[in-house]
Amino acid sequence: MASSAAIADQAPPAQTPAAAAAAVLAADAASVIDEDRRPLTVEELCFSSAMSCFEAWLKLDPAIGPRTMAYVTKFISRTLEKTHNLKDVRETLSRSVEIWIWLTKVFAAAIPSLTTRSIGPLSSLNDPDKGVTPQESTALIIKNCPSLKEDLQLLIKLMHIARNLLVVPEPEIPQDLCAAAHFDQMLYQTIILCINITSKAYDGDILEETARLRLSEVTELCKKLLVTCLQQAHNWIAKNDRNKMTFWFTVLFDEDAISDDQESNIGLGDFRPDVARVEVRNWIERNSRFCDKARNLLVEYEDTLAPRGLPPGYLARISPLAWNWLPDGTVGVRADDARADSKITPHWKEDEPDKFEQDRLYGRVSREVDTWWLKVRDPNYDDWVVPMPTVEFAQQRTENCKANLVNRYAHSYRTDEHEGSVHSVHSAEGAPLPDIPVGEEIMDADRFPQDYNDDMIEEEDVDDDESYSDGPMSGLLTEVPNILDPKQIEALHMIVKSCILDNAGLALSRAGENLQKTRCRMFLALECGRSLLREILVFIAVWEKSEQSLIFQLTTQIVEAIHHSALIPYAWQSLRIPKDIISPAQTVLLRLVNNMFRARNTDPPPPDSKEHLRDVRLLHFLFIQFRSRIVPECAALMHLQAQIRNDQCEATEFPVDSWDMERAKDGLQQFLELLTTVNELAETRAYLIEWEAAYELLVLLKGLEAGVPKKSLVDMPNRANQQTPTANTAGPIKDDDRDHDYDLGDPPPPPPPPMQEPAHKFPWAGIKGQILHILAGLLQPPPGRSSPGNPEVQLQIIRHNGIVSLLNCCVYDDHNRYARERVQVCLKWLMDGSDAANNFLRELVAMSPPPNLSPSPATTADGVPLPPRTSTLRIDGIGGEVKVQLKAPSPGSGSSSGPANNNNKNSLALPSLASSTALLVDDIRNQVHTLPPIQSNKSPSASSSPLQSTRSRSEELLRDIITLADEAARLALGRRQDSDETEEEDFM
Structure with missing residues (x-):
């Protein structure tokens, strides 16, 4: 066959390409004619001839010229097209033992050839002293780029054909033939080659554009070949337990990793990979019987064609598969009888000296794996x-x-x-x-x-x-x-x-x-x-x-x-x-x-069901991780952030960078996402309530409140350092005046803000919203009821002092948009039917001091009113302080502390709702969380008393902050909304 290829290259110039192709086919067809077997199809003849020439091209034995390689490429391309489109051709080629042997021989010749031309000689791969550097590998690839591209393109087509041959009505037949020809071993070696080329190639800045382009072309072809190898491997193992186990054995029991695995498994079950390797190999040998149709094809090939010395020759006689096609008695057979369908009981015989017999009695794949x-x-x-x-x-x-x-x-x-x-x-x-x-x-x-x-x-x-x-x-x-x-x-x-x-x-x-x-x-x-x-x-x-x-x-x-x-x-x-x-x-x-x-x-x-119990066990484990590791360590970082924020610790002591903080936040977010999903189903929500998940959520809320300042929607400009002309300045400012001012020490323009905040200012954005969403779900009434809120979770929140933490979320925070809307739902279900929560809020309202924002009338000694005074307010969602004018009371309205003011709300010069929110929450934040009880010696009927005035004012502010829509919440605030107001929709 090789001689026919050489003849084609030596043909006179007048010979047409079709005549040359016919000469190759005639020579190869004559070499495979046999009266004792079926005639070969045209596709088999063409494909076999092309692969025999390609093997000679790779081995340079004999030397193949470009004209023959053009025919080889043409025949391989046509075969690929036919295996894509024609079911009969695909099935015929898939049952040809010769085709599978030729595929193995071609890849066996290609791997050392490609390796030498890309990453160095094969002998250097396992010898660190002889191995080539990435730079040397790059130089080899660039030097041999044209031949590498040509060969890789053909190998990709051949692997495509091998993949297609496994897509037939009876895939177990070509799967067994593929294993008998040991094409799977060539598959593994090809994967290794592709990985080595793509991972060793070096494309540093020293490469010029042409060299970089050549390197990219070769690596892309290697990726395509790698993809096709994986697709062929998937088809080879499909619905075939022996092939799956063989593939798993090859890719998992890496000899280089076994020694490291021995030490690394200490504390992980003391798994012994060397013992498991022997047991899995014994299982593969016990299950090495091919299907009957594949065995018949192999026996026919070995008996009729291989003994005549015709290409591609004998199948490799490598155990444990060779017994399928060799005459009885040629090799030892230790395979189980695949036709037996009786069940066996695993039995481990500890004192059995023969390891194979010990594993056969056990019956399962590996006792070592089972024990682990x-x-x-x-x-x-x-x-x-x-x-x-x-x-x-x-x-x-x-x-x-x-x-x-x-x-x-x-x-x-x-x-x-x-x-x-x-x-x-x-x-x-x-x-x-x-x-x-x-x-x-x-x-x-x-x-x-x-x-x-x-x-x-x-x-x-x-x-x-x-x-x-x-x-x-x-x-x-x-x-x-x-x-x-x-x-x-x-x-x-x-x-x-x-x-x-x-x-x-x-x-x-x-x-x-x-x-x-x-x-x-x-x-x-x-x-x-x-x-x-x-x-x-x-x-x-x-x-x-x-x-x-x-x-x-x-x-x-x-x-x-x-x-x-x-x-x-x-x-x-x-x-x-x-x-x-x-x-x-x-x-x-x-x-x-x-x-x-x-x-x-x-x-x-x-x-x-078993499935539900299995899910609950997993949730149990993950929540233990959440409680024992994730929340404590995140809370510790937030605690250190709070210390730095309060100048109790230096920022340089923060132990991690922003990248680590981002990873911690991503993990925390995923845990909260999982709790959100689990919270949606009543059956699994009950476990979160039983495990008191509200505690961890409140710990995180408190940590975020202490460690991360709220981000305003709008920042007020800082005019403190802006220069204004003085009273004795006449005319425009001259240039020399500007220079003089700069010389006096005015600071230069501030530098641009940093691209990223330091790690100790990490905002944990979005975490509050997730927490409040989960809390709202935990607080909702039990299934089948619309009211009141869940009493068990209500008590948990009160016990862990969570009401103040929830109220603090009412202030606008651009790091946690929609937190205010979500906390409304939490507070609604928290107040619904909980006397303890209502009493706590009443005491909290009673403790709030009056804002005292209405000024007394300012007049001169002659009674002439002075110009309005100004003051500053903090407004929710606006950073900094806003200057406002305080209007004096209109004549006849009385002083701000008089009784009339308690009956005429409009007479008070009150700040906006947003500023009231900021004031109240700042007051709450500064209070000790354990509040004293309401004083019982105060007269509730004294409507003009300071306490009653304070309570009325604070109740109004609190109602405006949380906008509770539930009747129980209104009663807790001690005051109903006006009849023309409507309830606010729940927003989760």
């Missing part, structure tokens, strides 16, 4: 053994976080040489867990509290995640999210979903094992799987994918699969980064869980 899962799954999987931490615990935890805030971040920032794996942190999450024998389902309650309530991290336990370093990440597929864009990467997510998602109605193995769940547990047990999960999650954040995108939906299904195995608590801990309150990957995981719960709200499972 029993140790690290949600401790509440079988029974509620881990209780919810109390509010007292949360209070103590918050105080500890405040006291240790600076130390908590002091050692979080390490240099590159101190950066290590995320798994060195796992020891800080809790002590190593004891071994659990197989079959032990019940766990002690005191064994797992560290999994939920992690203590403050000590200095020696803190280490940064390797995502912050420049070193390579573990696993074949882990680099893929850093290379491809969202449209290109879809196949990767589909592969992971196909391997681990537990679909309804999935058949179990003979040992009663759900293989999808087993692969999901392997995914989390191994470092390569955890690294891939982290990159998949961060990918959503980096590309800012919406809930409607396919990538987001696929990742949600991946998280759903992890949830079905009760491993989200474990995944949460493995994604943790010590320097962050919540890592970016954890934030995205929360967002996906929230999306999962939101789907439940549209079609909630029955309260007594």
